[in-house]
Amino acid sequence: MALSGEDKKRRKFSFRTYPSVNPWLAFLGTVPVLVSIIVFGVLPASLTIVMSFTDYDGNWATADFVGLKNYFNFFTVLKTDVFSYLWTTLKYALFTILPLQILAVSAALLVNKNFFGRSFFRSLFFMPNILGSTVIALVWKMMFDPISGPFAQMLASFGKNSAFFGDPDISLWLISIVTLWSGFGFHMTIYLAGLQGISREYYEAAEIDGANGWNRFVYITVPLLRQSVTICLWMAISGTLGMSDMVLLITSGNYNTKTFAFFLYDITIKGSMNAGQIATLNLYYFVLTTTIMLTYNHFFRKKEVEL
Amino acid sequence: MKKIVTLLICCLTCFSLLLTSCKKEKNGYDGPVTELKVLNFRVEDKDFYKWFEKEFEKENPDIDIIYESVDTTNYSTLLQSRLTAGEVDVFGSQPTFFTSETYTSRMEDLSDLDIWDGMYDFVLKECTSGENKYIAPTNVVNGVVFYNKKLFADAGITSLPTTWNEFVQVCETLKTHLGGISADKAPIINGLLDSWPINILVDTVEANIVRAENPDWFYDLATGETDMSDPLVTEVMTKVKKISEYFETGATGMQYSLVSGRFATGKYGMMIDGSWQLSQIRAAEPDFEVGTFILPTNNVAAKNVNMCYKTGGGFSVVKGTGNEANSKRFIEFHMRDDVMQKYSDMCKMGPVKDAIHSTDPLAKEFYSNSAYTYVTLAENSFVRGMPGYLTTEVVNLITGRTSVDDAVSNIAKTHNNYSTVWAAYVADWIRLNYPDRV
Structure with a gap:
């Protein structure tokens, strides 16, 4: 426009x-x-x-200029690890971003309706957002305890068992579930605000024209929610690319859950590389995430303008 | 109503102001009091440190100890942020901290303190980096097997295993007696969600394989005469994998903090763990009958005498806080023989010098047993200093994601990749442990 x-x-x-x-x-x-x-x-x-051009490790007096050595290290010593952590991050993003939007939109549609107890459900869905990550991790570790957790008891009644967070095949999925549970309430409020901004007149006109519920959702709600979708997706993408807290608190990066952001945190805390090398890795990751976000921004802004 | 509420708020405010203005007066001392912020990772020792705080402040009324402890998983994160913010004077440390410049650059040299007399030689070495001593050690820990005496007796196991084959047989007998393995019953219990406890198992298995065959194996590794693809490493990994087959179902998903309590329920046969778990087992179920033996991973009984141990923890003083003198008073008080004896009695940790004795009969068995040869835990050599690659590979091995050969090959490859990064640390390790060969 x-x-x-x-x-x-x-x-x-x-x-x-x-x-x-x-x-x-x-x-x-x-x-x-x-x-x-x-x-x-x-x-x-x-x-x-x-x-990133030095071997700085806490003391500038002893730091030497190393040129592009740290940048080339990425392609030699570290490349296998780094790509596997990037792959884990990508998987986590795929498990999380879309389901998070679907869940948030569904919840927003539900609490946008007029029914008894609507306020209760709004508060209930939003509640996990006010809990700290540590509490959330603790609760879910108890829920997925292989002996006394309710999910273990449920599986046991079918003669099955699982190590849950300790199973490399499903651990990342379960962390995604925790993220969905703790994050969808916030996204729901953004969608709810979007839904409440849509004039009732559009729906009434569509009803007169004979549009059913699904058609009204697809042709009115979805296009008019596009701004909320842009914001929520932006937050979800940046959040998943930088996610490290749940991994740290639940699995400490084990069982196939080491995301790139956690890897950066891990090497910084353990001091297993000098700060120069860590700075280089951060810059590589910065370039990657910025590229993703700019591409996303370009694509969605264009769509919004078209609308 | 409004008046009553206003009056109530005023009263509460006045009361709070009155309370905050009250000065804490200790032993008649009313001079200036300096806060000493202490951060530690031994949450299990909280009762001792309550006692310690009281006794220390009685003798040092000008110091107010603010003691805080957090679990091992979150300790590094909290410590780093406290160091950065200048919010800690004394912190719990381990010899593995020497691999990180982040810590070593902040540690005050404690060599001049009068605390080192009579200290075990290996403890002194482990607390030294370069020419200086940076850690005041408070305890020694071992990798041991705790066993459930009642379950062993019920299963008809009359003698403890002395060879690898006998050990596997014991596991099989327990498995049959328990009617199989499930999450709530198994020959061996472990909690590996935090993953690091797997290191204790590897160290305990290694002691009677690698060091039984070649006591200087780590020196050879350091000098490049051998590497991590050595057949002895393969044997260690094979046996770790075998032992993991007797873990309870879902062991990798269980939190480490719950293991000792669950072992004390009596439904599990053994727990291969650090000796620090003894106080937890005793606290969880005082009547639980627990015994201990050395893990016999060698098939020659005479070679199963290596008990691995390390300096489990101590305290370091933060450099540049302006509070170093008070921090050193804390260290000197802690290292006094009477205080250390109390620590050993209450926390059941291994003594760091001959003047201290374990009073718990079980602790005596693994801390001072003349039948054992004590070898330092591989963890404290330069191997574990590298970024957790060993842990990751072992976890992959026991969860069936990799074979023994692939695990060993990956470990060797990563070890070689990082060897240049850790060259300085390795050189220091050689200088301290093999001074005659430098």
Whole structure:
């Protein structure tokens, strides 16, 4: 939707339009934010880039410039591990992102209806968001305990058993389930806000035209929820690419659950590589995730504009 | 109503202000009090440290100890953040910390303290990095087999196994007696969700295979005379795999913190674990009859005498806090013989010097048994310092994701890849343990 020349003029901000605003005062107002961005964002990021060219390990006095050595290390010593962690991250993202949206939209549709106890269900679905990761991990470790957990008891009644989080074939799936449980409530609220912004008139008009419930959902709800979908997908993608807390708290990266973000955390904590090498890996991952997010942004923005 | 609520809030505020203004006065001392922040990973020792705090502050009224302990899994994360924030003065440490520059760069040299006399030689070596001593050791731990005396007797096992074949036979007998293996009954219990406990099993198996054949095997590894594809490593992995077949169903999904309590229920035959679990077993079920024996992984009975042990933990002082003098007072108090004896009695951990004695009859059996040859745990050599590759491969092995040969091949490959990264640490290890060969 292109803006007309008049619209552009109207929207363009100018201090001349607001003579009462002192430009210096306005600039001064932005200083705290600018400083925090520089101190907490730009400086550490720049330092990471500098570090990646050194063998820095906590002491700048003894750090040497190593050129591109750390960058080439990625393709030699570490490549097998790194690609397997990337593959695990991708699998986790696939297990999580789409089911999370389906679950959140379904829950939003449910609590958008008028029924007794609606507020209760809204609170219930949102509740896991107020629990800390540690509590969530603890609860689910108990739920999936191979001896006393309710799922183990259920399987035992069918003569089956499982190590659950200790089974490399299903462990990642189970962590995805935990993520879905703890995250869908938040996404639900975004979808709910989107649903409540859709005018009833569209549905009434469609009903008069004979559209059934499914058609109304597909041709009215889904297209008009696209903005919410964009936001939720954005958050889900960035969240899954950076997920390390549940892996740390539940399996410590074992049983085929080591995501790339956890791997970065792990090597940093264990000190098994110098900070220069870790900085290089972080930069590689940054380039990868930024590419994914920019591609996503480009694609979905285009769709939104088309709409 | 509004007035009553306002009055109530005012009263509560005044009361809180009054409480906060109350000064903690200890033993008549009302001078300035310095806080000493201590972080440790031994959550099991909380009762001892309650006693310690009281006794220490009685003698040192100018210091207020803020003691905190978290479980091993979360310890590194918390410690790193506390070190970065400058929120810790003394922290629980282990010799494996020497592999990380993050820790070593923050440790204060404790060599000048008057605490080292009479300390076991291997403990001194393990607490030394370069020329300095950075860890004040509080305990020694072993890799042992705990067994359920009643279940052994019920299954008709009258003598303890002394060879590998006898051990496997014991496992089979227990399996038959229990009517098979399930999650709630098995010849051996283990909790491997945290995965690191598998290291104890590997170390315990290794001691009577690798070091029984070649006591200097790790030196040979360090100097490149052998590598991790050695047939002895294959034998270790084969036997680890065999032992894992007698674990309870779903052992890899069970939390380590629950294992000792479940073992004490009496439904499992053995637990191959660290000696630190003794206090947990005793606490879970005081009447539970538990015994111990050395894991006989060799088929020659005379070679099954290697009991692996290591410095299980100690304390290090953080450098550059400005509170180092008080931190050292904490260390000196802790290392006093009477305090260390109390620690050994309450926590049932192994003593670090001859002046301290285990009083628990079972602890005596594995901490000071003249029939055993004590060998340092492989974990404390440079092998385990590398980024957990051994653990990952062993976990893959026991979950059936890889064969013994592939596991050994992967371990050897990764070991070689990382050997340059750890060269300095390995050199230091050789210098300390083989000074005559440097």
